[in-house]
Amino acid sequence: MAHSYKNFEPQWYRGEVPAGTYRSIFKWGAPEQIKIPRESLYRLIKESFGLSDDDFKTYSEDLGLDPVKFDIPVKLSAAHLDRFREIVGGDYVRTDNYARLSVAYGKTMYDLMRVRHKIVENIPDAVLYPGTKEQIEQVVACCAAEKIPLYVYGGGSSVTRGVECVKGGVSLDMRLRFNKVIEFNEIDQTITVEAGISGPKLEEALNDAVRKFGAKRAYTCGHFPQSFEYSSVGGWVVTHGAGQNSTYYGCIQDIVLGQDYATPVGNIHTSRYSRKADGPDLDQIMMGSEGAFGVLTHVTLKIFRHMPRTIKRFSYMFKDWETGQAAAREIMQSEAGYPSVFRLSDPEETSVMMHMYGVVDSPLRHFFNMKHFKVGEMCLYLGFTNGEKGFSRNCARNVHRVARQYGGIWLSGIVTKAWEKGRFNDPYLRDTMQDFGLVMDTMECSVNWSNMSRVHREVRAYVKNRPNTICLTHMSHVYPQGANLYWIFIARMYDPQEYRKFHAGILDAIQKSGAAMSHHHGIGKMFGPWLEGSIGRNEYAVYRALKRHFDPDNIMNPGGTLGFDLEEGDKRFLREDIKQEP
Secondary structure (H helix, E strand, C coil): CCCCCCCCCCCCCCCCCCCCEHHHHHCCCCCCCCCCCCHHHHHHHHHHHCCCHHHHCCCCCCCCCCECCCCCCCCCCHHHHHHHHHHHCHHHEECCHHHHHHCCCCCCHHHHHHHHCCCCCCCCCEEECCCCHHHHHHHHHHHHHHCCCEEEECCCCCCCCCCCCCCCCEEEECCCCCCCEEEEECCCCEEEEECCCEHHHHHHHHHCHHHHHCCCCCEECCCCCCCHHHCEHHHHHHCCCCCCCHHHHCCHHHHEEEEEEEECCEEEECCCCCCCCCCCCHHHHHCCCCCCCCEEEEEEEECEECCHHHCEEEEEEECCHHHHHHHHHHHHHCCCCCCCEEEEECHHHHHHHHHHCCHHHCCHHHHHHHCCCCCCCCEEEEEEECCCHHHHHHHHHHHHHHHHHCCCEECCCHHHHHHHHHCCCCCHHHHHHHCCCEEEEEEEEEEEHHHHHHHHHHHHHHHHHCCCCEEEEEEECCCCCEEEEEEEEEEECCCHHHHHHHHHHHHHHHHHHCCECCCCCCCCCCCHHHHHHHHCHHHHHHHHHHHHHHCCCCCECCCCHHHCCCCHHHCCCCCHHHHCCC
């Protein structure tokens, strides 16, 4: 929803994005949808970067409205293309420029900056649009026999360069035809789907299960990442994704019950049992493999009863970050049930959220002053509960008890409702801001309670060392033993290589601080150089052995995925114990 400005307002680009243009590739989401900053946030941006209205009177970046055009020849032979047409159909093999570029990049700012600058690299020779599991299995077998690199494009929301076709070859675009429900089982409370199905399409089917499947009630998938509207179930699985409601429903590895893969050495089918003690868990081995072992075709998910009327929303303000952390840990360790959404923002993010949602212009600011809660110190906690009515109510009561115990100010559920309205569309802000040279991107990592303060302090110190850089942090995806720390940074930057150097420095800081390199974004090619140094050489050798088994000729997502096929000098070993050979 647009909010009118009282004073000068930049000329945000508001037109529907023309089809076939560069902007249609780097833009987030629907072609006609945009999001502009509130005037209070616009004022904060100007203050943070030392800018004036004059800096926003003209665009500093290319809007990308011209048609996609480049001259990179297709290297696949006519015989190879004909074979793929035999498998998926003549209309579903494309080699035009737009199709090739449309699946080459994800949504990290490094990708978006390159597309804006018309830097076209690492594109496939052909894009295939499979319609069945059997077609995918035949494509994988053909690529294995002919040594053709094979990549997969699900929803395209990767922020780790996960889909980039470094070695050319072919890319399977799953969005068009491979997006159907295969089986709905109400007795077991499971659903089996094709890997290309989107979050909204899956959720729509489950919410409408009474009509669609003759079910007794409505259901939900329980998995809602910020990229929900433009990500696929397959993408969630192969990157070890997590949704914003994961504290109650679990991350994707808790929701997956079974998987099917097409690999160069044959097909893999895992059993659909809740628990089994027949050796290492093959489901866990395959999840997180990011297309480096094979192509995920079908996945069976646990489903949950859809009970939106039982949700209890809440929000609190804590005096400072340490107090908020202590309260969050007590909520998770008190064994009184877990909230579904659980989000604690640090002081800087709290300040920006107050601008984003208009709190700084509301009477609430006077109330905080009366309570001696200071902007720049206080921390916003918001969330809600799910589940059976009594469980949900009791969980919310426990949250209230603990928040009061730690001096939290109750803000009702209104703030949470405001956050919910923007929970999936905040990425639209990136397009409007980048038109004026302001980049916004995200990083995250997994921490324990005992090292949370250190990780937060050290990673923020690196980001804030860059002049005029906003660094927002919140805790989410919370557990009795720790949580995810999620950073959003905003900087004025124009050069993709400058961005990549800055991004690498953040990864260095995360590894040095002792955190896990990723909680739910995966590793891809962008984080790959840090993986072996993060988990250890002997541990990483297990990954290499799996890669050699499933993909002996390295045709599956080659070019640095999970750190595979990197030169030794390209790897980042920052821990002293990793530098020495075992």
